[in-house]
Amino acid sequence: MSPRRRPARRPGARLRRAVLNALGLGVFVVAVFPVCWMVSTAFKPNDEIFATTPHPLPAHPTLRHFDTVLTGKVAGVPFWHYFANSAIVATATVAVSGLLALLAATAVARFRFRFRTGFLVMLLVVQMVPAEALVIPLFTDLARLDLLNDLAGLIAVYVAFALPFGVWMLRGFVAAVPRELEEAAALDGAGPLRTFFRVVLPLVAPGLIATSIFSFITAWNEFLFAFTFLKDQDKATLPIMLQFFFGRSGNDWGPIMAASTLFTVPVIGFFLLVHRRLAGPGLTAGAVRA
Structure with missing residues (x-):
């Protein structure tokens, strides 16, 4: 034929x-x-x-503008100090929000409990609230907890904003993992923790990477909360540093663009580092690992 x-x-x-x-x-x-x-x-x-x-x-x-940014001081603080503060905040936000979102998504996808639907709806409602409307309440809460002018308080705020998206994203990945794989691992003698780390975690890794990218960008680029909650200049992050190049008499566009270019490099580097995991091995690889 x-x-x-x-x-x-x-x-x-x-x-x-x-x-x-x-x-x-x-x-x-x-x-x-x-x-x-x-x-x-x-x-x-x-x-x-x-x-x-x-x-x-x-x-x-x-390279004059890059030299001005890297070797000079902005408001008396060197560039690398701002960079270190941003790196600490972003890394901690990714780690804490990823862990909490994964645990919450597993609970929502695998267990049936009271107010489960209400919890999911609440996550959507929280994402609809403008961030500007929460500045004063969050400022009051951090003041009561003695976390103002502290990177830990800023990390807590960023984790709270990254969690709703992370839970919704990971819930679908966890729900897509067949229960038969977990049951097969249990029959082979694997305990709950080993089943979770050897079966569930490899299969939800692409979703976890996607939420990590979102959390990293949110914490790295955010300006409003950092500017409001941090008073000391030595605790400021990179977005706060950039605004010192804008003045009433004029803007220093060369250093602004040089600092902005340096500002985007870690985001691109983080994405290139983890983007391969977005296309994870799939269900077959997870079943083989089990």
Whole structure:
């Protein structure tokens, strides 16, 4: 028998595909252009930054702005101190929110208890509340707990904001794990903890990585709560540092763009480090590990 020929594509399908590709390309350009302009401006000397005719690429690249940010002090504090504070806050937020979200998602997906539906609805309602409306209540709570001007209080706030999304995301991953795999592990003599770490955890790892990326970006980029809750400059994070380059008489755009470029590098690095786990091994690999 002759091989079956594929049906020819209709002109309407080709046009639709071309339109979708054009829209996707347009979205990509709109999203990437500000980042490219930021990086380009970071390497431009001041005369090119304020030139009447802007150019996309620097004609005479310079590292002067990066040297100003890395070796100088902003409000009396070096750049690496701000970086260390942001790293501590972001790392702790990812670790604590990931652990709590995984445990809560496992409980919601595996057990039936009273007010379970109400708990899930509450998670959605919490995400709908504007962050600006919670500044004063959170400020009052942290003051009562003596956590103002403390990185621990800021971490607690970020964990609270990252948990609803993490629980909803991981709930679907945990629910997708067949119970038969856990039962098979139990028949083989594995206890609850070993079953959880050897069967459930490898299968929900892609979801855990996705929530970790969200938590990391939330803690790394947040400005409002950090600016409100932290008083001492030596406890400030990178977003607070950036606002010191903006002044009443003018903005120092070179260091602003250089600091912003350095600010985005850890986020990109964190994503490149964990993005392979987003396409995890799947159910088969989890079953083999069990």
